[in-house]
Amino acid sequence: MTTHHPLDRPVWSSLTTRQAPLSLGDARALRFAPDYGLFAAVTDTTPESLAALAALIPADGQVALVEAAEPPAVPGTAIESRSNIWQMVLQGLTPAGPPDFEIVPLTEADAPQMLALATLTRPGPFFSRTHQLGDFVGVKREGRLLAMAGERMQPAGFTEVSGVCTDPDHRGRGYAGALMRVAAGRIIARGETAFLHTYAHNTGAIGLYESLGFAFRRELGMTVLSRA
Numbered sequence: 001m002t003t004h005h006p007l008d009r010p011v012w013s014s015l016t017t018r019q020a021p022l023s024l025g026d027a028r029a030l031r032f033a034p035d036y037g038l039f040a041a042v043t044d045t046t047p048e049s050l051a052a053l054a055a056l057i058p059a060d061g062q063v064a065l066v067e068a069a070e071p072p073a074v075p076g077t078a079i080e081s082r083s084n085i086w087q088m089v090l091q092g093l094t095p096a097g098p099p100d101f102e103i104v105p106l107t108e109a110d111a112p113q114m115l116a117l118a119t120l121t122r123p124g125p126f127f128s129r130t131h132q133l134g135d136f137v138g139v140k141r142e143g144r145l146l147a148m149a150g151e152r153m154q155p156a157g158f159t160e161v162s163g164v165c166t167d168p169d170h171r172g173r174g175y176a177g178a179l180m181r182v183a184a185g186r187i188i189a190r191g192e193t194a195f196l197h198t199y200a201h202n203t204g205a206i207g208l209y210e211s212l213g214f215a216f217r218r219e220l221g222m223t224v225l226s227r228a
Contacts, residue, residue, distance in 0.1 A: 006155035007195060007217065011066050012041035015156035022133070028052035030153050031063050038040060038064045038224075039153070042071075043063040050074045057227050065223045066124065066197070075147060080224040082198040087216040089193060090184055099178040106136040113145040114138075114163075121165035124152075124197075134159060139175050147175035149183045159187045161196045180212055197222075 008011040015030040017021040023030045031040035031051035040056060040063035042049040054076045057063050064081060065071050069080075092190050106114060118126035134151020147170065152162035161183050184194040196214060198205050207217055 004157060007089070008068060009012075009041060009088070009152050010158075010160070010195075010197075011039045012043070014153040015041065017156045017226075018154045019133070028054060028157050029056055031056045034058065034118060035127055036063060036133060037127060037152070038062050038125050038129055040065060041067070041121075045072050047075075051076075053225075054227075057225060059227055062226045065225070066220050067223075068218065068220055070212050070221055071223055072104055074163060074225060077225040078228045080167050080226050081222075083218045083222045084226075085197050085222050086206065087195060087197055087208075087217045087220055088209050089217045090188075090196045090213055091215050093181060093184060093188070094214050095172065096177075096181060101139055101173070101175070101178070103137050103139060103179060103182050105140045106131070106150070106176065109148050110145060112137065114148060117148060118144055118163060121168065123163055123165040126163060130163065133162075135183070135186060137179055139179065141170075146170045147179060148181075149176065150177035151183065151187070154169075158193050158195055159190075161187070161194050177208060177212060183214070185200055206228045 008163060022032055025031055028049040029042045044052050054074050057077060065092060076209060089220050114131045115128060135224050136148055136150030138148040139146045147166040149164040151159050153160040161180055164176050164180060187194040194210060200219060
């Protein structure tokens with residue numbers, strides 16, 4: 001596969017550069033170690049690379065490919081789902097005043113609550129060590145985590161804003177937008193560009209992201225594979 005931009009193949013770009021230490025596989029196919037995530041990619045679509053990809057799928061697990069082109073059939077696997085994904089890139093944070101609630105950095109001590117909140121709200125694939133992929137911030141009340149946002153894929157020069165979620169009982173208070181501003185601001189401060197992925201049908205989320213300064217870059221497809 002040929003790429004002209006790191007975000008055209010964000011998984012491969014991440015696992016062959018800054019996040020290579022978190023990968024499993026070889027030069028033909030790579031995936032995030034299962035505790036971090038299920039995203040995977042191949043260097044090309046030769047039979048050897050597709051076989052290497054299949055070998056990275058545990059018997060009771062899955063991998064997800066995020067690519068512009070629909071992947072060819074991978075021998076020994078079954079397609080669990082296919083989704084259209086919007087990739088959006090931050091053009092510049094829109095002006096906003098300070099929030100009327102405290103935003104705090106999240107640490108390893110918060111990991112159980114982060115996993116529980118992600119499991120409840122399903123912002124995207126989130127596993128026992130996903131929170132270690134980057135910095136996360138959150139909103140708490142009396143020690144309870146109500147909302148969070150953080151970082152996931154990190155191609156060279158870019159960092160993905162991800163894991164954005166709010167407890168259903170505490171939505172409508174501006175937590176998600178404020179947390180995303182902090183997460184994106186930290187990425188900008190490092191001299192990087194913030195980007196994100198969202199389901200193409202999630203118009204409510206897209207509207208929020210556009211209000212923060214994110215703009216559509218391109219559509220990608222997410223294909224989830226399991227063992228046949």
